[in-house]
Amino acid sequence: MILEKKKAFNLFATSKGLRSTRQRDVILDIFLSTHQHVSVEELYLKIKASNPGIGQATVYRTLKLLVDAGLASEILLHDGQTRYEHVMAGEHHDHLVCTGCNSIIEFEDETIEKLQNEIAVRHGFLIKNHKMEIYGLCAGCRK
Amino acid sequence: MILEKKKAFNLFATSKGLRSTRQRDVILDIFLSTHQHVSVEELYLKIKASNPGIGQATVYRTLKLLVDAGLASEILLHDGQTRYEHVMAGEHHDHLVCTGCNSIIEFEDETIEKLQNEIAVRHGFLIKNHKMEIYGLCAGCRK
DNA sequence: CTTGCTGCAAACAGTTTGCAGAACT
DNA sequence: AGTTCTGCAAACTGTTTGCAGCAAG
Numbered sequence: 452m453i454l455e456k457k458k459a460f461n462l463f464a465t466s467k468g469l470r471s472t473r474q475r476d477v478i479l480d481i482f483l484s485t486h487q488h489v490s491v492e493e494l495y496l497k498i499k500a501s502n503p504g505i506g507q508a509t510v511y512r513t514l515k516l517l518v519d520a521g522l523a524s525e526i527l528l529h530d531g532q533t534r535y536e537h538v539m540a541g542e543h544h545d546h547l548v549c550t551g552c553n554s555i556i557e558f559e560d561e562t563i564e565k566l567q568n569e570i571a572v573r574h575g576f577l578i579k580n581h582k583m584e585i586y587g588l589c590a591g592c593r594k
Numbered sequence: 595m596i597l598e599k600k601k602a603f604n605l606f607a608t609s610k611g612l613r614s615t616r617q618r619d620v621i622l623d624i625f626l627s628t629h630q631h632v633s634v635e636e637l638y639l640k641i642k643a644s645n646p647g648i649g650q651a652t653v654y655r656t657l658k659l660l661v662d663a664g665l666a667s668e669i670l671l672h673d674g675q676t677r678y679e680h681v682m683a684g685e686h687h688d689h690l691v692c693t694g695c696n697s698i699i700e701f702e703d704e705t706i707e708k709l710q711n712e713i714a715v716r717h718g719f720l721i722k723n724h725k726m727e728i729y730g731l732c733a734g735c736r737k
Numbered sequence: 738c739t740t741g742c743t744g745c746a747a748a749c750a751g752t753t754t755g756c757a758g759a760a761c762t
Numbered sequence: 763a764g765t766t767c768t769g770c771a772a773a774c775t776g777t778t779t780g781c782a783g784c785a786a787g
Contacts, residue, residue, distance in 0.1 A: 470761050470766055491751080506769040511752065527670040531777090532751070547719050558713050566706050567728055574699055575733030576690050583726040585710055590718030613741060613786055634776080649744040654777065674752090675776070 453483045456522055463520035477502050478513040482523065482535070487544075488555055490532040526582065545583040551592030596626045599665055606663035620645050621656040625666065625678070631698055633675040669725065688726035694735030 460479055464471055481498050482489065495510045514535055517523035523535045528548060543564060547556040563583075571578045603622055607614055624641050625632065638653045657678055660666035666678045671691060686707060690699040706726075714721045 468766090472761070472767060474768070504769080508753075508770080509768060512767085525672065527672070529668065529670070547714065547717055549719075550722065556717055556719070558717070560709055560713060563706055563709050566703055566709075570701050570703060571690065571728060571730065574690055574701070575736070576692075576699070576728070576730055577736050578728055578730040579693065580730075581726070581728040583724070585714060585719070585721055585724040587714065587719055587721040587723075593718070593720050611741090615742065615786075617743070647744080651745080651778075652743060655742085 456483055460517070460520050460522060464516075467519075469516070474505050474509050475513050475516070477505065478510055479517065479522075482514070482517065483537070487536045487557065488526065488528075488534045489536075490534045492532065494535075524580070526584075528584070529586075543581065545585075547585050547587070547589070549589035549592055550586055551588045554589055556589065599626055603660070603663050603665060607659075610662075612659070617648050617652050618656050618659070620648065621653055622660065622665075625657070625660065626680070630679045630700070631669065631671075631677045632679075633677045635675065637678070667723070669727075671727070686724065688728070690728050690730070690732070692732035692735055693729055694731045697732055699732065 457476075457479060460475075461471065463469075464475075478494075478498060481501075482494060485494065485497065491507070491510060491514065494514075495507050498505050498510060514523060517535070518525060522538055524538050526534050526536055526546075528534060544557040544559055545563075547558060549555070567581060568578065570576075600619075600622060603618075604614065606612075607618075621637075621641060624644075625637060628637065628640065634650070634653060634657065637657075638650050641648050641653060657666060660678070661668060665681055667681050669677050669679055669689075671677060687700040687702055688706075690701060692698070710724060711721065713719075
């Protein structure tokens with residue numbers, strides 16, 4: 452599955468006339484190895500640990516490429532940092548965000564997806580994607 | 595209804611020992627007179643037009659107060675600016691965001707709310723609030 | 738009078754950009 | 763060789779903060 456994504460990226464790169472560079476390989480690799488919802492900062496530190504020479508700018512630039520390639524997408528939580536999550540083909544995961552410990556629980560609910568589609572149809576709207584975040588306290592933080 | 599909100603803010607202010615100032619009145623007034631989803635910039639310009647002396651910092655600070663008072667809430671779209679929307683008591687409105695023309699359609703769906711609660715319960719999660727945004731093309735932009 | 742609030746400008750944090758050199762094709 | 767990509771640092775943008783003066787209680 453990681454391999455598939457690398458292939459997907461190479462296809463995308465070739466189709467766009469982009470070059471394949473060591474940096475992009477490394478960044479994609481490490482991005483794919485992270486948990487969901489990495490911030491650029493987190494990712495950059497992780498990358499620097501094993502590959503010192505790589506600059507933040509390249510990380511930013513490459514993440515945008517990954518978004519264009521459909522392998523990542525931005526999520527904006529309320530902590531002032533842009534985070535990137537993995538895009539699984541055809542899968543929507545939504546988030547329970549704990550404001551106590553900042554942990555993120557993912558969930559999926561088919562019925563909600565269906566309702567979203569109905570709403571979209573009712574408004575003549577063509578859905579591309581969606582974000583749903585529920586804020587509150589997780590079991591651990593409710594005490 | 596605007597009056598109710600002003601009262602609500604005064605109550606909040608008193609209960610917190612905050613002072614009532616001309617600036618806060620003006621900012622609340624103008625915020626209440628705007629459409630949903632104002633960015634700070636937009637609001638600030640509108641305020642400056644009728645009340646030159648007021649500084650951005652005060653607008654920022656006051657908006658945070660409005661959030662604390664439960665009269666406004668932040669929304670993060672993908673345009674790099676924090677926007678504030680009106681909070682109607684007990685009402686959750688979610689958004690269909692058109693990536694073509696940037697218009698925002700609001701909707702409410704009780705069944706989705708219910709499902710969210712079920713999901714929260716299933717994870718031992720205590721909901722404080724939630725945000726749902728569906729991105730895509732509105733009827734006009736689909737052509 | 739006391740304390741909180743304001744405006745200003747400077748400080749900040751995250752992100753973007755210009756450019757000279759390095760590296761892919 | 764010709765271009766694209768990279769790293770660096772400087773530039774930007776949106777937001778926050780320190781502080782001296784102002785104003786509400």
